[in-house]
Each structure stands twice: as C-alpha cells, then as structure tokens.
Amino acid sequence: MKILVADDDPQLVRALRITLAAHGYDVVAAADGPAAIALAAREHPELVLLDLGMPRLDGVEVIHALRGWTQVPIIVVSGRTGSADKVDALDAGADDYITKPFQIDELLARLRALARRAAPVTGEPVLAFADVEIDLAAKAVERGGERVHLTPTEWRMLEFLARHPGALVTRQTLLKEIWASDQVSDSGYLRLYMSQLRKKLEADPSAPRHLLTESGMGYRLVP
Structure with missing residues (x-):
C-alpha cells in the first residue's frame, strides 16, 4: 500500500x-x-x-x-x-x-x-466480530448462531457503522443517515440506540470492545 x-x-x-x-x-x-x-x-x-x-x-x-x-x-x-x-x-x-x-x-x-x-468487497458483504455476524445483504444479525432482533433504527445505525469498519463516524453523520435530515439534533437518541446495540451485541455492554464511543465526536465499530 x-x-x-x-x-x-x-x-x-x-x-x-x-x-x-x-x-x-x-x-x-x-x-x-x-x-x-x-x-x-x-x-x-x-x-x-x-x-x-x-x-x-x-x-x-x-x-x-x-x-x-x-x-x-x-x-x-x-x-x-x-x-x-x-x-x-x-x-x-x-x-x-x-x-x-x-x-x-x-x-x-x-x-x-x-x-x-x-478494499473491494467480494462475495456477500458480511462483517463479523466476536460471536456476532452482520449480513449487510440480508439485513440480518446473528449472535452465537442465533438471530438477533433489531428495531429499524437500531439496524440503520449498526448498518452504517458496519459499512465503515474501524472508521470514526461523527454524530451528525449518523443523525443525517438515520433520520435523513440535517435539522435533527442529538437529544440523547444516539446514546440510547448505541446502548441498546451494546446490550444485544457486546459480551459486556458496560465495557464495550467493538461498539465504541469517541468522546465529543461520534462512534466507531471495531471488528
């Protein structure tokens, strides 16, 4: 490279x-x-x-x-x-x-x-970390081989982070992607949905290793 x-x-x-x-x-x-x-x-x-x-x-x-x-x-x-x-x-x-x-x-x-x-994606786009598998094509998430139910908003947030693995995604970018508007302000919505995702996908939601918060900036999904 x-x-x-x-x-x-x-x-x-x-x-x-x-x-x-x-x-x-x-x-x-x-x-x-x-x-x-x-x-x-x-x-x-x-x-x-x-x-x-x-x-x-x-x-x-x-x-x-x-x-x-x-x-x-x-x-x-x-x-x-x-x-x-x-x-x-x-x-x-x-x-x-x-x-x-x-x-x-x-x-x-x-x-x-x-x-x-x-890197160019080959085959079906699937992102995995720990015992979690995110199938972007099927819009499905499994943990330990079992299907995880996500709300539509939780899925949109996870999907956007998963399509940018390792990269810092700002709060404003997520707000725009999830609600399709530049006018939506963060009144705790993102923290709430991130907390729910951690409960469903992290081994220890109180000490996340994959769904990370970058203080004052945004969020990052680390495979």
Missing part, C-alpha cells in the same frame, strides 16, 4: 518513513498543502496521513481539495486536540483523526482498519 504523508515536521516524516516501510508500506511525503495535493494527483496513494497545520494551505483545505476528485481514505494526524478542529476535519471528509503524540501501534491499527474498509 502506498501512503502519502503530508506534514511539515521533517523528523516526524523521517520516523514515519522508517516505521511504515518496516511494515511493508510505500511512503511518499509532502511538506505543504499544495505539494500534498499535487503528489496525491501524481502518485495516487491508497491512503493519506495529513497534518492540519501545514504551510500555504491548511489541512482542512487540502481535504476539501482531495474530496473534489478522490475518495482515498484520509487520517488526520495533528497536534490540535480541540473538538472543533476534529469536527471540522471529519466534516470536510477525513475518515479518522489521531492526535500527536501517538502510539505507533494505534496508528498502524487504524491504517489496517481503513485498508479493510477501502
């Missing part, structure tokens, strides 16, 4: 080159926003690691530019920890957000998750 690293910190870029190459990734790098866009157009990377605070073009502007012609997975890697920065990046079209400093194992796990998401 070819990865574009867009960051103006040469030490970080060098460290990522060495680490990612050791795990079998091919790395190309850009030090500013326009260079990142040009390199993406020329090299056609399969995933982009993008800093928000780059020279000449802000990372959010780079995301907007890329989304004008490609759906390549984008992980923002930034020192900005504010929820507004995260929401702006995700709303612009980023698939995930990780803050600096980060553990390389976490970054590699997120790379693998997005690679699975971007």
Whole structure:
C-alpha cells in the first residue's frame, strides 16, 4: 500500500518513513498543502496521513481539495486536540483523526482498519466480530448462531457503522443517515440506540470492545 504523508515536521516524516516501510508500506511525503495535493494527483496513494497545520494551505483545505476528485481514505494526524478542529476535519471528509503524540501501534491499527474498509468487497458483504455476524445483504444479525432482533433504527445505525469498519463516524453523520435530515439534533437518541446495540451485541455492554464511543465526536465499530 502506498501512503502519502503530508506534514511539515521533517523528523516526524523521517520516523514515519522508517516505521511504515518496516511494515511493508510505500511512503511518499509532502511538506505543504499544495505539494500534498499535487503528489496525491501524481502518485495516487491508497491512503493519506495529513497534518492540519501545514504551510500555504491548511489541512482542512487540502481535504476539501482531495474530496473534489478522490475518495482515498484520509487520517488526520495533528497536534490540535480541540473538538472543533476534529469536527471540522471529519466534516470536510477525513475518515479518522489521531492526535500527536501517538502510539505507533494505534496508528498502524487504524491504517489496517481503513485498508479493510477501502478494499473491494467480494462475495456477500458480511462483517463479523466476536460471536456476532452482520449480513449487510440480508439485513440480518446473528449472535452465537442465533438471530438477533433489531428495531429499524437500531439496524440503520449498526448498518452504517458496519459499512465503515474501524472508521470514526461523527454524530451528525449518523443523525443525517438515520433520520435523513440535517435539522435533527442529538437529544440523547444516539446514546440510547448505541446502548441498546451494546446490550444485544457486546459480551459486556458496560465495557464495550467493538461498539465504541469517541468522546465529543461520534462512534466507531471495531471488528
């Protein structure tokens, strides 16, 4: 897999080159926003690691530019920890957000998750975790070989998360997908439905391992 690293910190870029190459990734790098866009157009990377605070073009502007012609997975890697920065990046079209400093194992796990998401689906689309199997084509869920009854809203929420495994899905995106409106505000609906899904699908709903909440941002389904 070819990865574009867009960051103006040469030490970080060098460290990522060495680490990612050791795990079998091919790395190309850009030090500013326009260079990142040009390199993406020329090299056609399969995933982009993008800093928000780059020279000449802000990372959010780079995301907007890329989304004008490609759906390549984008992980923002930034020192900005504010929820507004995260929401702006995700709303612009980023698939995930990780803050600096980060553990390389976490970054590699997120790379693998997005690679699975971007990989072409063969056969019937089925997602499995623990003893749960989600059949997206049949719109059915089984746990331990037994059918699990979900309400229509629970299914829509689970289905959208399952179609984006490993990726962070914002609350606003889920609200729009479930209720087909930008005007619906979250008055606890998502927390309620997520709680119900955990009771039905997690081994320990109070300590979920697969249906995760990203505080202040949204939710993630980790297979």
